[in-house]
Amino acid sequence: MQQFAAYVGIDWADRKHNFCLQAGDEDTVEFGCLPHRVECIDEWARASHQRFGGPIAVALELAKGPIVSALQKYDFFTLFPINPSTLAKYRLAFKPSRAKDDPSDAELALDLLLRHPERFAPLKPQSVGMRSLTVLIEQRRQLVDDRNRFTNRLRSALKEYFPQTLDWFEDIDTMLFCDFLSRWPTLSAVKRASSKTLDGFFRAHNCRRATLIDQRLKSIRSAMALTEDPGIVTPYRLHAVTLVAQLRTTLAVIDVFDQEIAALVRTLPDFALFDSLPGAGPHLAPRLLAAFGEQRGRFRNAVEVLQYTGIAPVTERSGKKSWVHWRWQCPTFLRQTFVEWAAQTINKSFWAGAYYRQQRAKGSSHQAAVRALAFKWIRILYRCWQTGKRYDESVYLNALRRRGSPLLGKLSLSDG
Known part of the structure; x- marks a missing residue:
């Protein structure tokens, strides 16, 4: 020092x-x-x-x-x-x-x-762009958590007086649902609307499947009120409308953050490295990029990444006893990033899907299997990050084949 x-x-x-x-x-x-x-x-x-x-x-x-x-x-x-x-x-x-x-x-x-x-290592700030990206994706995650809280509370309120809406719409965290509930916050209100008005509303919100619209209209006409007690309907209607207003604002702000992140991340040198990963997409690619950062000397090897992010398990030994558990002290958001991305690769990467199914066959729970898959992926990503080369599925499958990996079985590379 x-x-x-x-x-x-x-x-x-x-x-x-x-x-x-x-x-x-x-x-x-x-x-x-x-x-x-x-x-x-x-x-x-x-x-x-x-x-x-x-x-x-x-x-x-x-x-x-x-x-x-x-x-x-x-x-x-x-x-x-x-x-x-x-x-x-x-x-x-x-x-x-x-x-x-x-x-x-x-x-x-x-x-x-x-x-x-x-x-202790001295704090070495990354570039302005990387630091901005890190803050933006963390703030976006907080907004997503807010969105989830609002939708959970809204779902709970609707179950008290207007549960049919939860059957009519597959997702409630959309502007379509917000606009519908703002316009017709009770069953009696939507029943008074004409079929032409409802049809026009759905088509104006890019819902153009005639069968789906007809199904909704029939369900609206045949729906029965859970309760008509004003002591229940009035306060819960107000609560639902209030939550819709909060949800609408949150959804709009998330879109603004998405646009800002998408514009910023493309200016960073390593963006292409992470954008090409299977299952990364517009949300996880920036998070993966921020997780590794741009300082190549930050981690000496993949093990340090695994330990820092909390993906690597911890082994405690005392005498004849041994206990393996996950890390309790780690950056939770980073661990979520790798676990969520690993789950996305199950259906988008041949070897990742095979490995996940192998872990499940051994008796691992879904979460344990995904964490094990994330462990594998981080070792691969670290190598790509250090060399600056994009991940190539065919190259990795060929490497597995040369090592005689059981993940490939007897399938040919073209089958994968």
């Missing part, structure tokens, strides 16, 4: 940041508290640089956030993220009582960096 003019441990918070500071050539430490205001952070940063010069090492238990963004503006700071669980276990080693306060946590972060510098 390089030598620094000073070392700082920071325990960050919403409104203030406690810090513990030690000059590079001294053993004594200083404590302080920094308000989370831009001018205060700037004043402290410039004063530290004037006092010590540079560079200055800063240890803190996060890799992104307001304080990280604020400190990255200064080239004389080198930031060292420390995993919060690492700091918590380190604290517990010295304080079995679990006593905790912010200044002591800042001191522990500083102590960890000074005593075990080889354990």
Whole structure:
């Protein structure tokens, strides 16, 4: 580890940041508290640089956030993220009582960096485009989670007074459904609509299958109300209309994010590498690209990717006992990315489908089989990422054939 003019441990918070500071050539430490205001952070940063010069090492238990963004503006700071669980276990080693306060946590972060510098890598920001993409896909995922919450609540509300709509529409997270329920929020309202009006509504929403429209119209005419009690219908109608408004806004915003992501991801050098993957598509290709990033030295081998993303299982041994389980501490969104993509490849990649069925035949659950498939895929992707070569299914199948892989069986390559 390089030598620094000073070392700082920071325990960050919403409104203030406690810090513990030690000059590079001294053993004594200083404590302080920094308000989370831009001018205060700037004043402290410039004063530290004037006092010590540079560079200055800063240890803190996060890799992104307001304080990280604020400190990255200064080239004389080198930031060292420390995993919060690492700091918590380190604290517990010295304080079995679990006593905790912010200044002591800042001191522990500083102590960890000074005593075990080889354990922590400095934070190296990726390009503006890659960082923007990472934030955009994470925000999009949050919006998708919002959409799912709204649809679940809407489905629950409709079951209380207007359950027929759930039979008339296969998906309720669409503008078609939102427009239908906004216009006819109750069964009595839609029954009053003429067949011509309903037919025109469906055709205006690109639903042009005459059989489907006729089926819906017949179902509407024959439908019976679950209840006509105003004490139930009135509040649930209002609730449903409110949820539809929220869902409509969320769907529109997701479309905006999709357009922004699609435009941005095409400007990144490795986009073609991930866009060509089977089953990736417009949503998973950007997520896979962001998962690997653009810094080839970030992971020394595929095993580090597997461990970091939580795909690789953990083995615990004690005496004669051995227990294998999945990783509890990992970036959940990254693990979801690889698992969701692996599931998409089952029907789009010959060997992936064969491997999944093999795992299922061994007694693995669907999720366990998909995680095992993701494990296989990451090793392949890591190689592609390192060499810059696109994945080629035929090349990989030929490699499996040369190794005599049982996945291929007696089928010829053309059969795959």
